[in-house]
Amino acid sequence: MISSIILQLQQLYHQFLMPRSSSSSSSSSSSPPSVTTLTAYRLYTGPDDHSYVETIQIPCMQRLDTSSMYFRISPPGSIYERHNAPQKNYVLTLRGTLEFMTSLGESFVLKTGDILLAEDVTGYGHSWKMLGDEPWIRAYVTIPS
Numbered sequence: 742m743i744s745s746i747i748l749q750l751q752q753l754y755h756q757f758l759m760p761r762s763s764s765s766s767s768s769s770s771s772s773p774p775s776v777t778t779l780t781a782y783r784l785y786t787g788p789d790d791h792s793y794v795e796t797i798q799i800p801c802m803q804r805l806d807t808s809s810m811y812f813r814i815s816p817p818g819s820i821y822e823r824h825n826a827p828q829k830n831y832v833l834t835l836r837g838t839l840e841f842m843t844s845l846g847e848s849f850v851l852k853t854g855d856i857l858l859a860e861d862v863t864g865y866g867h868s869w870k871m872l873g874d875e876p877w878i879r880a881y882v883t884i885p886s
Contacts, residue, residue, distance in 0.1 A: 776801055777800065777801055778798035778799060778800055778801060779798070779799045779801060779856060780796055780797070780798060780799075780856075781796070781797050781798075781799050781831075781855075781856035781857065781858050782794055782795075782796060782797075782841075782849060782851065782855065782856070782857045782858065783795050783796070783797045783857075783858040783860065784826070784841070784843070784857060784858065784859050784860060784861050784867055785860040785861055786860070786861045786862070786863050786864035786865075787864075790844075790863070790864035790865055791843065791844045791845050791864060791865050792843040792844045792845070792861040792864060792865060792866055792867045793843055793845075793847070794841070794843055794847060794849050797858065799856065799858075805831075805882075805884070806884065806885055807882050807883060807884060807885070808883045808884070808885045809882075809883045810880060810881065810882050810883070811880070811881050811883075812878070812879065812880050812881070813877075813878075813879055813881065814876050814877070814878050814879075815837075815871065815876060815877040816871075816876050817871055817873065817874045817875060817876055818871055819870070819871045819877065820868075820869070820870040820871070821868060821869050821870075822868050823844065823865065823866045823867065823868045824866045824867070824868070825861055825862050825863060825864065825866040825867075826859035826860065826861050826862050827862070828862060828883055828884075828886070829858075829859065829860050829862060829883070829884040829886065830858075830859045830881045830882060830883050830884065831856060831857070831858055831859075831881070831882040831884065832856070832857040832858075832859055832879050832880070832881055832882075833856055833879060833880040833881075833882065834851050834852065834853055834854065834855045834856070834857070834877070834878075834879050835853065835878040835879055835880060836853050836875055836876065836877070836878040837851075837852075837853065837871065837873070837875045837876055837877035837878060837879075838850065838851070838852045838853070838871070838872045838873045838875065839851050839869050839870060839871050839872055839877055840869065840870055840872055841857075841867055841868070841869045842867060842868050842869070843867050844864065844865035844866060844867065850872070
């Protein structure tokens with residue numbers, strides 16, 4: 742199982758983060774554009790204590806301060822009622838599809854390869870439920886306070 746997770750992390754790296762080199766034998770119009778940012782969902786607490794979601798851009802190849810990393814697996818059909826993020830985390834979805842819901846009922850879907858920046862450590866929180874028949878395998882990368 743761990744080797745499968747490591748392989749998936751390597752595939753995500755190659756798909757999204759690995760610097761793209763331009764080949765001298767091909768024309769520049771056929772080369773894919775260099776990726777400089779990744780799109781992520783940011784879940785945060787507003788001044789009214791409700792949770793909100795927005796899309797953000799995370800710069801590639803910029804080092805981020807982190808304090809720990811750990812993995813979790815939730816089986817298909819799992820539901821997690823309203824709760825807060827335990828600490829500020831990047832959540833990297835390695836496998837699975839799930840629907841998140843903010844405290845005001847706004848929903849969004851995370852799928853394999855998506856990144857969530859969970860910052861709603863206070864307030865009314867969020868909930869999620871699994872969609873489909875795959876487990877949710879994810880890596881949490883904790884950001885220091």
